[in-house]
Amino acid sequence: MQNGLIWDEGANTMTEAEPEVGSLLDDLGLREKQQFPISQKKRYIVRNGVPVMLPTNPIELVTSSVLSTQSKFQILLEPFLWKKKSSKVSDASAEESVSEFFQRHFGQEVVDYLIDPFVGGTSAADPDSLSMKHSFPDLWNVEKSFGSIIVGAIRTKFAAKGGKSRDTKSSPGTKKGSRGSFSFKGGMQILPDTLCKSLSHDEINLDSKVLSLSYNSGSRQENWSLSCVSHNETQRQNPHYDAVIMTAPLCNVKEMKVMKGGQPFQLNFLPEINYMPLSVLITTFTKEKVKRPLEGFGVLIPSKEQKHGFKTLGTLFSSMMFPDRSPSDVHLYTTFIGGSRNQELAKASTDELKQVVTSDLQRLLGVEGEPVSVNHYYWRKAFPLYDSSYDSVMEAIDKMENDLPGFFYAGNHRGGLSVGKSIASGCKAADLVISYLESCSNDKKPNDSL
Numbered sequence: 252m253q254n255g256l257i258w259d260e261g262a263n264t265m266t267e268a269e270p271e272v273g274s275l276l277d278d279l280g281l282r283e284k285q286q287f288p289i290s291q292k293k294r295y296i297v298r299n300g301v302p303v304m305l306p307t308n309p310i311e312l313v314t315s316s317v318l319s320t321q322s323k324f325q326i327l328l329e330p331f332l333w334k335k336k337s338s339k340v341s342d343a344s345a346e347e348s349v350s351e352f353f354q355r356h357f358g359q360e361v362v363d364y365l366i367d368p369f370v371g372g373t374s375a376a377d378p379d380s381l382s383m384k385h386s387f388p389d390l391w392n393v394e395k396s397f398g399s400i401i402v403g404a405i406r407t408k409f410a411a412k413g414g415k416s417r418d419t420k421s422s423p424g425t426k427k428g429s430r431g432s433f434s435f436k437g438g439m440q441i442l443p444d445t446l447c448k449s450l451s452h453d454e455i456n457l458d459s460k461v462l463s464l465s466y467n468s469g470s471r472q473e474n475w476s477l478s479c480v481s482h483n484e485t486q487r488q489n490p491h492y493d494a495v496i497m498t499a500p501l502c503n504v505k506e507m508k509v510m511k512g513g514q515p516f517q518l519n520f521l522p523e524i525n526y527m528p529l530s531v532l533i534t535t536f537t538k539e540k541v542k543r544p545l546e547g548f549g550v551l552i553p554s555k556e557q558k559h560g561f562k563t564l565g566t567l568f569s570s571m572m573f574p575d576r577s578p579s580d581v582h583l584y585t586t587f588i589g590g591s592r593n594q595e596l597a598k599a600s601t602d603e604l605k606q607v608v609t610s611d612l613q614r615l616l617g618v619e620g621e622p623v624s625v626n627h628y629y630w631r632k633a634f635p636l637y638d639s640s641y642d643s644v645m646e647a648i649d650k651m652e653n654d655l656p657g658f659f660y661a662g663n664h665r666g667g668l669s670v671g672k673s674i675a676s677g678c679k680a681a682d683l684v685i686s687y688l689e690s691c692s693n694d695k696k697p698n699d700s701l
């Protein structure tokens with residue numbers, strides 16, 4: 252928080268699609284701090300240089316100007332018209348891209364004006380590079396079960412509704428997960444801060460870098476030790492542990508020294524991962540200088556619209572969503588630049604990016620003059636790219652876990668990028684640790700009784 256402004260430089264919102272998120276919020280007592288954006292269903296994409304609101308239901312789709320009549324028919328008739336994967340891409344090594352998959356179901360215009368901005372706004376990537384199987388595993392499986400995505404989505408939704416009505420566990424007054432994306436009063440940082448507070452000082456080491464990990468099998472548990480360096484450069488050998496859940500990005504894991512039974516355990520089987528670079532610019536403008544403000548979540552710019560001179564990926568209307576994030580006479584915007592579309596621009600200076608953002612916001616929202624304030628955060632490796640080589644990444648993670656007893660890997664390199672999926676991945680790893688420890692103690696019982 253600075254000068255009455257609250258902003259996020261990383262995740263701005265999260266969802267409760269994964270049940271683990273709801274449990275965490277309940278356990279941390281965070282329900283009362285949950286903050287839902289105003290008019291979050293109003294989301295815009297740029298078409299022919301101007302923002303157009305995205306339809307939120309089939310009736311709005313029919314009247315919307317986002318797509319041509321031909322594409323609208325193609326969506327409505329998809330249950331009958333979708334094409335099977337051609338034999339050319341059917342062998343196991345040829346991965347289908349996100350654009351190929353949606354092209355088969357809905358045609359090129361849907362890829363260009365719905366899928367391209369969606370993947371830009373959720374991974375900073377482009378649909379040609381992303382692997383369908385790794386980026387949208389649920390839809391990939393829907394096609395396997397139902398063929399048509401529309402039929403599969405409808406049947407899955409009805410099945411889920413049937414399940415929900417029998418669910419008696421949700422807390423009174425809340426329909427969990429049904430209210431869309433949310434943040435917290437004070438911003439997303441409230442979540443890790445509250446998590447830290449719920450742990451005691453000896454359970455958590457902040458600002459510490461893990462340098463090495465060592466596994467030594469023995470009759471006892473606590474086979475793992477690790478060494479860390481803290482920000483004041485003091486190196487520390489930590490106590491011993493029964494198991495390790497690693498959540499650092501794989502590019503950082505590669506730099507760690509790992510020992511197994513006194514011998515170096517080489518991590519050279521970890522493949523190179525492509526990461527998306529991204530700059531985030533937080534700008535403010537006095538309200539009188541924004542001539543065509545839009546209410547809602549934000550606006551995304553399809554790659555095709557770059558021909559109209561746009562250079563950013565999209566902008567969140569942060570203070571429209573959360574009015575307490577800025578003084579009442581100011582609009583606060585969060586703009587994303589770079590990703591696979593413009594890797595070089597992501598690295599540009601704050602001054603250059605300020606011009607780029609101001610120019611795009613001038614066309615989109617009619618801002619006049621320079622922003623009152625600018626904050627810039629550059630993410631050199633914002634997201635791992637779930638591309639066609641991602642099978643090799645998953646195999647390497649499996650190998651690490653198989654070869655190192657009591658070692659588990661979780662986080663956004665496995666099973667999805669979102670905050671919710673990262674939390675769920677951590678919870679799954681914790682369950683695996685419990686099973687592992689139970690199996691260790693069962694194995695030991697006969698020896699113990701000797």
Ligand SMILES: Cc1cc2nc3c(=O)[nH]c(=O)nc-3n(C[C@H](O)[C@H](O)[C@H](O)COP(=O)(O)OP(=O)(O)OC[C@H]3O[C@@H](n4cnc5c(N)ncnc54)[C@H](O)[C@@H]3O)c2cc1C
Binds near residue numbers: 261266500507529634
């Ligand atoms: C700009 C941006 C916007 C986003 N917006 C959203 C959004 O709106 N909604 C959403 O759901 N998701 C969003 N995401 C994605 C989401 O925030 C991340 O994918 C998710 O938080 C990843 O969590 P993680 O724990 O797997 O990894 P990280 O949050 O990357 O955590 C990994 C941690 O490991 C630490 N580490 C690395 N090496 C070591 C070492 N040697 N020793 C100790 N620690 C180490 C790092 O310092 C880091 O803190 C966004 C991400 C970015 C970058």
Ligand SMILES: C=Cc1c2[nH]c(c1C)Cc1[nH]c(c(CCC(=O)O)c1C)Cc1[nH]c(c(C)c1CCC(=O)O)Cc1[nH]c(c(C)c1C=C)C2
Binds near residue numbers: 295369373587667668
């Ligand atoms: C324009 C670039 C980006 C914007 N946000 C992100 C980027 C790269 C990062 C991001 N945002 C979301 C996620 C989680 C993805 C997931 O798998 O759930 C990530 C990594 C949340 C999100 N943002 C948008 C959508 C549709 C979602 C999914 C959750 C939800 O529906 O709320 C769209 C969107 N992102 C940005 C804008 C301006 C925008 C829509 C107008 C910025």
